[in-house]
Every structure is written in structure tokens, then in C-alpha cells.
Amino acid sequence: MRSHRGRVWTSRVALTLATLCALFGLGLLFLILYDIASHGFKSLSLSLLTEDPAGPMGGGGLKGAFLGQGLLTLVATLVGAPLGILAGTYLAEYGRDKRFAKMVLNLCDLAMSLPSIVVGIFVYSILVKPMGGFNGWAGAAALAIIMIPLVTRTTESMLAMVPWTLREAALALGSPYYKVIIQIVYRKAASGILTGVLLAIARIAGETAPLMFTSFNNNYFELNMNRPVPSITVSVYQYAGSPYEAWISQAWAAALVVTGVVLFLSVLGRLAVKWRS
């Protein structure tokens, strides 16, 4: 066995390296946040949220894009969250120990790391091309597809954490299984499932790639889901790539707002766990 001193030094070196790596990673993160904040705050104004887009000479805002993004996210959540929760319920409750369920769970993990642009192209081929043009439904569908495996996975793991004896206790009282799931298991896992949904919303609220091929963008105020619906992320992409000073600074401001919303949702998701317990 090595000497005490030797081990102390090994420990110190390891600790220092680990701390440096953590600082490096966190430093980059804060650099990004600082960059967005410092540029964004300069051009952040109420008109960004309340006015329609204007020309490249300045003025105007991105009202439609904010509302459009909200609408797309809402529709995606209304479709994706229930589907994900039900799928997670099947995997954790009814499909437990079945080979099929294990396979689905593995595919779920795969789908979670699927590049979002692949989802965008997939939806383009089934919902944009056959329909004859970009539309809001396709955008919402692409976001929902990204969301489903995330919600499924968190729901499954949250339900699996509920002790099995709790279900047995309810069943032993003469409760049918579906009531046990709805009245006991869901209640026990509620905060975890809610967190999963919030984090999934946070994830899709910041997606650009799947929207570029589906809902695309619209310079006009448009909340008709059958037509291209404007979104913040795609607007940021387009404005930031433009040669106009005014658009670029609006892109910074919009990026700041999106980052703020995503951050807020993430924090809310994590707080939800604490509130319940």
C-alpha cells in the first residue's frame, strides 16, 4: 500500500483537475449567458413583444413570432404530454418485465438522442410535402415527436420508483388495477411526472431545426395552423444571419427572451419536486 502522503497528493491532483474541468464547463455556460444578456438587454424593449415586424431599418417587433412559438409549443404539449405519459404508464405498469416494453424503452432512449433536424425532415416528408406547403400543424407535430420519448422516459422512471408494495396494498383492499394507477401511483409520482413534462417543454421551446422544415416562418402575424406559423427560434436564425444591424440586435433580444423562458421552465420543473416533497 502506498504511503499516506502519496495518497493525499493523488487526491489533491484529482480534486484540482475535476474542479478545473467543472469550472471550464460552467465558465463556458456563463459566457454564453453573459453574451446573450449583454447584447440582448441593449435592444430589449416592450415593442419587441407587442409590434409586428418592420423593415431592416429598425423599429417593429416580433409579436407574431412569440405568439406563434407559444401556440406551436402548446399544441405540441397537448399532444405529446398525454401520449408520453400514457406510453410511460404502459411501460412501467402493464408492460413491466415484458420484452416488448424493454425494447420500446431502448428505442425511447435512442429517440431522445435523435438529432432534431432528422425529426424535422421526417415530418416534412409526411406532413409538409403531401399537404402542399409549410404549416403550423407540421411544426407542432415535429415538436411533439421530440417531446414524446422525453416524457415517456421520465414518466416510466418516476412510476417505477413508486414502491411496489404501495400498489399491492391498494390491490389488497380490492381496488382494480386501473384505479390503483390513477388514484395512488400517479399521485405518488405526480411531481416527478410534472417535472418531466416541464423539462420537455423547455427542451422543445428552444428548438429551431425541426421548425425550419415544417412550420417555417412568417413575417406576418399568422396563427392559422394551416399556414406557415412564425416562431422566435426561426426568426432569430433568420435575423441573426441578415446583414441589417437592427435585425441582428432584435435577434439578440429575442434570444434573450427565449433563453429566459427556457431557464424559467427548467427552474420551475426542479422546484416542483421540492414543493411536493
Add this chain to the structure above:
Amino acid sequence: MDKLARVSEVSQTEVKSEINPPLGQGLVKVTETIAKTTASEPLETPVTVEVKESPKPEKAALEAKPQPPKLLTIEKLNFYFGDHKVLKDVDLPILENSITSLIGPSGCGKTTLLRCFNRMHDLYPNNHYEGKIVMDGRNILDKGEDLIWLRSRLGMVFQKPTPFPMSVYDNIAYGLKLKKITNKPLVRELVEKSLKQANLWEEVKDRLKESALGLSGGQQQRLSIARSLAVSPAVLLFDEATSALDPISSAKIEEMMVELKKEVTMVVVTHNMQQAARISDYTALMWLGSLVEYGATTDIFTRPKMKMTEQYVAGNFG
């Protein structure tokens, strides 16, 4: 090695030969020290089995009476996990308004047997029953048995307390809702009654609306019992219900169980020999999936018919 060899020899020759010994063979001394029975195995500490002093007159009276009627009769019960036979030809009566203890070393099948009564095994794949458990003239192991009804007739209390994530009141009312009892005054009355039966009312009457998860372990366990009692089952099955609790909490539950005998029949799986001796009227010893001996608790602990029983209750194996 010597011990093992002897035990298996005993099991081959004597297992399940005597079931249902006659009762009322006279009163038993309240405290008896079980003497060492075999010279080859030195006993580390002489085990003293105390049959509690206080319930003595009742107990004596009970034993002098004719045997209470059978509520459940297990006939030639075999149970399999896959191809593995874990219960072997078990024959056992459960007598009404009494406590029957199932004792035996870990893995002997006592919990498996207990979970046959309310068909808990049906929740899992790859197992099957053979034989009968007769209740009210019907075999509750029949394929067509209504398990929801059955489980409301045979309540179960688990090793770990299982409070539902809701208020104390809603925990108790849960089973009533399942039975479609929704009349508010009636529900209130039944909640209070079952909490009183479980000796929990005084401690929780001012916090009925609070989460049940905030109760102590012992209180949570009594809550689980009250919850089972609320649906007025015929039988309560206890699966090592006090083994995770401190002695004071256990004592409260034991006291309550003795009280409850008037209203419900109980089957108790326990590793605690003293507990079996203190609270149960009848005791069954199981070993390797077979019933070794069944009889009045005082007989099992003071003059068992089987050598194996004598050794087990004296702490010589298992």
C-alpha cells in the same frame, strides 16, 4: 452438518402426520422453560417462552370451549412458481375469531401461503395453484373467482407501512369509496370507527386532513390496519406487520390485534416467536413448503408433537 442431517431426517419421517390436534387438554402453566431437547446441540441461551400473564383467564376459557368454526379450510394446497413447487400438500384450518400464526424459517413458504389467501400471486405471471382454499363453501382458488370482491373480504397488512399519498382521512375512506360507500356522515363514522379499532384515533383525530406520510412508522402501520378494517373484512392477513417497528409500536399493534379478535379472524406471519406465543391462539410451523405441525399455540410451544417443532420454537434451527 449434524444439525442439518437431523433436521431433514425429522422432516422425512414426521412432516404433516399430525394436523389439528384436539384442544382443551387442560390448562398449561403460564411460564415454561423449554428444556434442551437434544444433547448434541448445546443451547446458547435457554429460551423462555412466556405466555403473557394478563390474558390468561380469557385464554384458558377459550381453550376450554369447543373449537370455533372453521372460516377457511386449506385442502391439499400446492403452489408453484413456474415449475418450482413452493407449497406442498398443505392442509390447514383457519378458525373464526382467532389468531393463527404461521412460523418457520425464512423461505419456508409462510408468506407464499399467506398470499394465496387473497390471491396476491395472481398479479404476477408464471405461477399456479393446485388444491383448495374453502371459504363459505366455495373454493376461492377457482379461476372464475372475483378477486376484487375476495380482496375486500381478506385484507392484508404488509411488512412496511403503506400509507397512500393522501390525507389520513382519505386513506381510510379509500376502501369505502371502492365499495361505493359515499354517504358523508356514514363515511365519517366508519373512518372514526376503524381508527378507533386500530388504536389510532386519539393520536390523529386532530390531524385527519393532514398527509398520512407525516405519521410515524408505527402510526402508519396502524393506519394501514385501520384502512383494511374500514371495509369490514372477514379476515386480516398480517405479513410480518410488526417486524419493521420498534418494540413499543409493536406492542400497541399486538394489543390491538387481541382486541380485534371479536370482529375479525387473523392470520399472522411472524419471525418473532415470542409474538406468536403472546398473541396467537393457534400456530402452524412450516418448513420447506410443508406444514410440520399445527395446533393450539400453548401446545406448540410447550408440548409439541414433532421433534422439529420443539427444536424450532426453542431456537435450535432456522
